[in-house]
Amino acid sequence: MLDQTPAIDLGGLTYVFPSGIVGLHDLTLSLPPHSRTLLVGANGAGKSTLLKILAGKTLAKAGSVKIQGSDPFRAPLGGITYLGTEWAANPTVRYDMAVPVLLASVGGDAFPERRDELIDILDVDLSWHMHAVSDGERRRVQLVMGLLRPWSILLLDEVTVDLDVLVRARLLDFLRRETLARECAVVYASHIFDGLADWPTDLVHIHMGRILEHGSPSDIISRTELPDRPTIASYNTNSALLDLALKWLSDDLKDRGRRTDVKRVRWEDVTSDEKSGGMKSDAFAAYFKMSRAL
Template identity: 60%
Template sequence: MSNQDSPAGTGPDINVTGLSYKFQDGSLGLRDISLELPGGSRTLLIGANGAGKTTLLRLLSGKRLAPAQTIRIAGVDPFSAGLEGVTYLGLEWVLNPIVRTDIAVPILLDSVGGSYYPDRRDELVRILDIDLRWRMHAVSDGERRRVQLAMGLIRPWDILLLDEITVDLDLLSRSNFLGWLRGETERRGATIVYATHILDNLVGWPTHLVHMHLGRVKEWGAMAKYDAETDSYNRSGNSRLGELVLKWLKEDLAERGPRNRLGTGEDKTYESLEGLGGYGQETKDDGKE
């Protein structure tokens, strides 16, 4: 699946049909999800902690096995077809211990393809304001996160799945980064799904919204449906986009009630039978039922 030279709007689309997913202990994680996200789109995945956003992104990336015929990326199953062209940057990626060792930035960048894609490497170094003299054990979390982003994005991708990985960036770095991502969708037709709770710099950025709650999609559609493409501040300090998301989350909380009354599998997002943080522990049988 390669789309490096495709113009905007002709990139790989994402289609999800009737997707339900059970965790290894049998608890239900996702419930009958259906979505159609066009190529070249930039989708914000919105929902409270435990809504199922990470589980959905990991299924879309092929890191967990989805039931047959429920997920198609550019017409193919990402699990069976492999991950070429699909990049997923989530919690287990940013916790990689190598980025906290005494190692130089150029060595890290070259280890993930920097020498093969020098133009993209140099562009990301500039956009993310990375100092090539940094030693990774001696930088701040925000500086370390910039290097991690560059590492994850040097190789060209067609589908980018982001799970709240810009939290450590300052306002300017995040703004520049989001602008670069917009350019990737407009120049190459690449497709992005971005789960985040931080709405700074996002007014006018997404083309689509997906609202998740307790493992299901409550609603989704193009931004025009929500009339939130332009900014308008009020006494709350939020943009219209922020006000819409805040309204959704308040409604979700009222519907859900206290977490200790749930009794659902939504707290299992990061678990496996091996314990907390069980990334990479899934087997070929995980989620079939």
């Protein structure tokens, strides 16, 4: 008999930030093995918080989180891979370090066929040194490292933002083949919907910490009244999935209201010490002159 355990199962999940603000509220969601889920939501909707909880990096305050039947924070299990944008900003990966050194450090020799396939898919040059590559090339190295070992749950948080359109398409095709061939699942948060129409098996719309919609793309699109194309401007011709995302995010913005309705710190409120990072005026002037010369 086939194992019916969901790959991901949330029951009443609620997360409260230390400030007391509720980041996620009463999320209930079940995703099966072999699924490819696209998380859709505006900035600040709760996508990153949810992915970090699923990765076991953050403890849920209430409700239950199960990854293949286990709580990822209290009973971590192997096979969960989380890839986010913060990696490329880490000073360590900007040193004069050769790419083969990094790949070897995560078991490159243990999975030679998978390593070589990912190097080819992501078009990574083994002669690269990390201090002398672009952000997009650095991101490709991160993806090879992160995907090198077979995973059962893959959590992607905006990690394809630096990739060119061809490399991104080849990566998404690789992930699709992985979920078809192995007992694994992907949850992918992205604001880029080009080329994704046929990729996800599941769509999840998250807004202000709540899940508003979950289902297959075809089912949701068929029962959602979308605006006539073109949507934003006369030169846009979009897929139905992008039209759906635009509608959701437009509705979310109306529901949330203008950011100017909430008191925010203005530039005029920032002190000179805060602007200089605590530097003395002469040191700050020297730093500013140096930065302008770069």
